[in-house]
Amino acid sequence: MKRDIALIRGDGIGPEIVGQAKLVLDRVAALYGHEFNYTDVDMGGNAIDKWGDPLPQEMLDKCLASDSVLLGAVGGPKWNGVPGPMRPEKGLLRLRAGMGVYSNNRPAKIWPQLASASPLKQEIVDKGIDFIIVRELIGGIYFGKHETVTENGEPVAIDELRYSESEIRRIGRIGFETARKRNHKLCSVEKSNVLDSSRLWKKVMHELAEEYPDVELSDMLVDNCAMQIVKDPSQFDVIVTENMFGDILSDEASMITGSIGMIPSSSLGDGTRGLYEPIHGSAPDIAGKDIANPIGTILAAAMMLRFSFDMPQEADCIENAVSKVLDSGYRTGDILPTDAHHCSLVGCTEMGRLIIENLKKG
Ligand code: IPM
Ligand code: MG
Numbered sequence: 001m002k003r004d005i006a007l008i009r010g011d012g013i014g015p016e017i018v019g020q021a022k023l024v025l026d027r028v029a030a031l032y033g034h035e036f037n038y039t040d041v042d043m044g045g046n047a048i049d050k051w052g053d054p055l056p057q058e059m060l061d062k063c064l065a066s067d068s069v070l071l072g073a074v075g076g077p078k079w080n081g082v083p084g085p086m087r088p089e090k091g092l093l094r095l096r097a098g099m100g101v102y103s104n105n106r107p108a109k110i111w112p113q114l115a116s117a118s119p120l121k122q123e124i125v126d127k128g129i130d131f132i133i134v135r136e137l138i139g140g141i142y143f144g145k146h147e148t149v150t151e152n153g154e155p156v157a158i159d160e161l162r163y164s165e166s167e168i169r170r171i172g173r174i175g176f177e178t179a180r181k182r183n184h185k186l187c188s189v190e191k192s193n194v195l196d197s198s199r200l201w202k203k204v205m206h207e208l209a210e211e212y213p214d215v216e217l218s219d220m221l222v223d224n225c226a227m228q229i230v231k232d233p234s235q236f237d238v239i240v241t242e243n244m245f246g247d248i249l250s251d252e253a254s255m256i257t258g259s260i261g262m263i264p265s266s267s268l269g270d271g272t273r274g275l276y277e278p279i280h281g282s283a284p285d286i287a288g289k290d291i292a293n294p295i296g297t298i299l300a301a302a303m304m305l306r307f308s309f310d311m312p313q314e315a316d317c318i319e320n321a322v323s324k325v326l327d328s329g330y331r332t333g334d335i336l337p338t339d340a341h342h343c344s345l346v347g348c349t350e351m352g353r354l355i356i357e358n359l360k361k362g
Helices: 014-032 045-051 057-064 088-099 112-117 165-180 196-209 222-231 243-256 295-307 312-327 348-357
Strands: 002-010 035-040 068-073 103-109 130-136 146-151 154-159 185-190 216-221 238-241 264-268 274-278
Touching: 002 014, 002 045, 002 057, 014 035, 014 068, 014 295, 014 312, 014 348, 045 088, 057 088, 068 088, 068 295, 088 274, 103 165, 103 243, 112 312, 130 165, 130 243, 165 185, 165 196, 165 238, 185 196, 185 222, 185 243, 196 216, 216 222, 222 238, 222 243, 238 243, 264 295, 274 295, 295 312, 295 348, 312 348
Parallel strands: 002 035, 002 068, 068 274, 130 238, 185 216, 185 238
Antiparallel strands: 103 130, 103 264, 146 154, 264 274
16 A cells, blocks of 8 residues: 655654654565655754744645654754744644644553553552543643733733533544443543533533443543542543643653653544654653664554554554564663663664564564
8 A cells, every 4th residue: 555654753852763663664564565655844843943933834734645644752942932832842733733633542551561660569550551541632721822911010821721512522422432442431531620611521421421321431530530540540441531631641641651652642633644643752851862762653653554544464563563572671761670680771773673673474
């Protein structure tokens, strides 16, 4: 099959990790007889430097013309002084909105090889960690009106949080459908004891529940959820939540699995074109040192094959290769245990090379 992939290398460690993911995709294409064509897209800090805009329209157009987008990470201290609407992250938000990818899927699953890297007590880890956070991605406080006004002689900053019923319903459906493909348990997370938007959220989720009698719906307040994720993560199957709660909870969820460097994510809208990225940031402190963990991005590429290109065997092939490399004890610094005698420390390029070496057509 022929597929066009837009590659956003981004800032910081982005170019290094995307470079490795591309090599993995090239090898998969050769093994399975596919043709992947790549278009480079500038976004984030590098696009600000080059074009004076974190996502020029023609770059968004290139993404919209592709079959899917693979992204490393954007941002860094260099652009901290840039005003809000021109920040590198704004490019990412405009890309998500421009692509209409309202549903962000972030798995929190522990790799057995990395169980000891979890900061949780072993008895909690042993009960199992395998859940998905379905995060609404193009609404809520991220996309409300942002302004700073002057009141009584002082600046007052306002960020508007709004959700329409239809926005809630479409992400709710993804939550129920996702649960249906797993263990049929959906936990809707909100703050309905305080927020109107959360009360509407809860009402819509319960209306939808009537259409999905095979899925067990529960409600949880976001503060309690933050606590439950570290107390007993085994209780969760699928969590569905609004944009900012999902942002925060997904970082927490990734940490209990050992390393944020391992977690991919997919963002989809109504079609098959998706945006695939690791959930970690651009890690400018380790950029250019060839020590970043490319696995999150490589697994994001696998998700792209599975969810956008309907290539489940090819996706399994990548995931199996990652598993084999971990079995052999190879680790980047972020997943190296303190008692590392049975493990070998490798850099970004070497980790990519090992994964490619282990790609075997199943
Ligand atoms: C994420 C990131 C982004 C977000 C930032 C970079 C804007 O934290 O993908 O979780 O908040 O959505
Ligand atoms: Mg985040």
